[in-house]
Amino acid sequence: MFADARKIAELAWPVLIGQLAIIAFGVIDTAMVGRYSAVDLAALGLGSSIYISVYIGLTGILTALQPIAAQLHGARRYSEIGEEVRQSLWLALALMTIGFLILYFPGPVLRLARVPAALHERTLAYLQILAFGLPASLVFRVYSSLTNALGQPRLVMILQIGALLLKFPLNTWLIFGGLGVPALGGPGCALASITINWTLAIVGMLLLTKLDVFRELAIFSHFCWPVWRRQAAQLRLGIPMGLSYLIEVTSYTFMALFIARFGTTTLAGHQIAGNVGAVLYMTPLSIGIAASTLVAQALGAHRHEAARTLSRHGILMAVLIACCYALMLLVLRPLIIEGYTPNLQVAAAAMPLVLIVAFYHVFDSLQVTTAFVLRAYKVAVVPTVIYAVALWGVGLGGGYLLGFDVGGAIPVWLTGARGFWVANTASLAIAGFGLLIYWRGVSKRYLQVDAVGQVR
Structure with missing residues (x-):
């Protein structure tokens, strides 16, 4: 029992710190936008609820990579892990198209919620900016699912802590304005988020090509088209x-x-x-x-x-x-x-x-x-x-x-x-x-x- 608990704890604590960093993102957004205006805070609350529903549904699908890759890792079939990652990136491309359309054209959802006119404009701007960050979020989920499957959650935790350190100054600059940038309020908060999301996605993909832990997987050793059998298994x-x-x-x-x-x-x-x-x-x-x-x-x-x-x-x-x-x-x-x-x-x-x-x-x-x-x-x-x-x-x-x-x-x-x-x-x-x-x-x-x- 204690040996297993120690193994689990070694993998769990970096995940916990990373998850707490994600929670802190929401706390920072709420606190800072709330100081800007009540309308922007309400738009943030409504927009976040719509975005989170889309984000969780789509990233949940990509999380299937984790058990698939972990089982292959246990079987030491490393080259197949690389193939599954490539297929997961193709799947992310299809999902980001669906998610982008929902977020960039949220009119039906906003009409269903009977959003007041003053709130509608700010919520729409918030969601349309986040639509451009969704592809990066999905790509980073592929990276985080793979690192967890390999038992390397610290590689995600370090990036999430770094992102949290960037969040406050970026929010301050884009929400309240400065250095030639006008005050953007809630949409500025969304702009800060997508900047961080794209940074995480790019750094994550670079790490897949540079770190020794990923070398045997040969993820980007060659190009491949979607393979229906593997796509169907992930779906x-x-x-x-x-x-x-x-x-x-x-x-x-x-x-x-x-x-x-x-x-x-x-x-x-x-x-x-x-x-x-x-x-x-x-x-x-x-x-x-x-x-x-x-x-x-x-x-x-x-x-x-x-x-x-x-x-x-x-x-x-x-x-x-x-x-x-x-x-x-x-x-x-x-x-x-x-x-x-x-x-x-x-x-x-x-x-x-x-x-x-x-x-x-x-x-x-x-x-x-x-x-x-x-x-x-x-x-x-x-x-x-x-x-x-x-x-x-x-x-x-x-x-x-x-x-x-x-x-x-x-x-x-x-x-x-x-x-x-x-x-x-x-x-x-x-x-x-x-x-x-x-x-x-x-x-x-x-x-x-x-x-x-x-x-x-």
């Missing part, structure tokens, strides 16, 4: 993965939209609880990515028993750490909320929600780590169905019934925002245990194949 795994990411994002987004009906104070309390949950989520996410890499490498080397043991230890590690976080949250809850807001009404609204987050986080850790482990086995369709039933059906549907007291028989303490958070917690518990049971069946089948081979 079969990637599309369900992208959908599962979208289900997670949209379930939370719609929960916020419903909770907004209870007023600004309740929504502010929900935002605090959601932010606490998002920060805590980074740890099990990092453990899941690290465990997935090690499990996929073991599967590629046909060490199926080791893969099962690594999976179990990774899941257990994430849940135990989550339990520690939950206890800390229960004890420090008043201090944490006080750090977010001096408003007593908002603090009172957040207090019961952060209490629920303590339990929510434990189940969140279980589901995300198990989902990543299953992806190492190249299994994604059934987990996506589990997510849809649990997060949309139980989480959103159940939250609506509880939150709005449909039927009039719900206890008061289960209505309002609390109802949505309780239902969401239950949905994560269902998803987590559902994925765990399914993983046990998948891993047993691999062991049975080993047993049959030994008998023969």
Whole structure:
């Protein structure tokens, strides 16, 4: 157990730091644009929600490269990894075309949201600028998926920290103006983001040609056209993965939209609880990515028993750490909320929600780590169905019934925002245990194949 935990931790901590750097990007944007104008801040919030949905859905598809490359790495089929990377870059080209059209022509989405005229112009400008940065984001996702597959997450972490250091001065210059550049507000923030995204993509591709760790892969040794067999294999795994990411994002987004009906104070309390949950989520996410890499490498080397043991230890590690976080949250809850807001009404609204987050986080850790482990086995369709039933059906549907007291028989303490958070917690518990049971069946089948081979 401890040996496996050490291996997982060695890969997980750079991923965690990189993920926290990504969170810091959003915090910096919100804080700086908020100082420029309220309209630009609202446009940033709306535009970000649209962009993130597109970005997560498309990059989720490209994440399929990680388990594929990790299994090939475990099997020491290095030249095939280079071929998969080239195919993934072709796939990124197709996806960036789709994403660019959605972001550059967001009229249907904005009309659906009934955006006021004053907000429409700024949101449109924000999204159209980000459309030009999406190709770079997709290319960098190919790079990050490959480095994680090879067990080299520090190569991503270093670039993400460097990007974070550039973010503040670029934002300051482009949002507020200076050195001959006019103040651009929210669109300036988007311009800073795409500058950084293209820098990351270019540096990432250069590293693929320069570093020794990539030399055996011969990624750019020759040109090749798309190969349908490999493209289809990546899409079969990637599309369900992208959908599962979208289900997670949209379930939370719609929960916020419903909770907004209870007023600004309740929504502010929900935002605090959601932010606490998002920060805590980074740890099990990092453990899941690290465990997935090690499990996929073991599967590629046909060490199926080791893969099962690594999976179990990774899941257990994430849940135990989550339990520690939950206890800390229960004890420090008043201090944490006080750090977010001096408003007593908002603090009172957040207090019961952060209490629920303590339990929510434990189940969140279980589901995300198990989902990543299953992806190492190249299994994604059934987990996506589990997510849809649990997060949309139980989480959103159940939250609506509880939150709005449909039927009039719900206890008061289960209505309002609390109802949505309780239902969401239950949905994560269902998803987590559902994925765990399914993983046990998948891993047993691999062991049975080993047993049959030994008998023969």
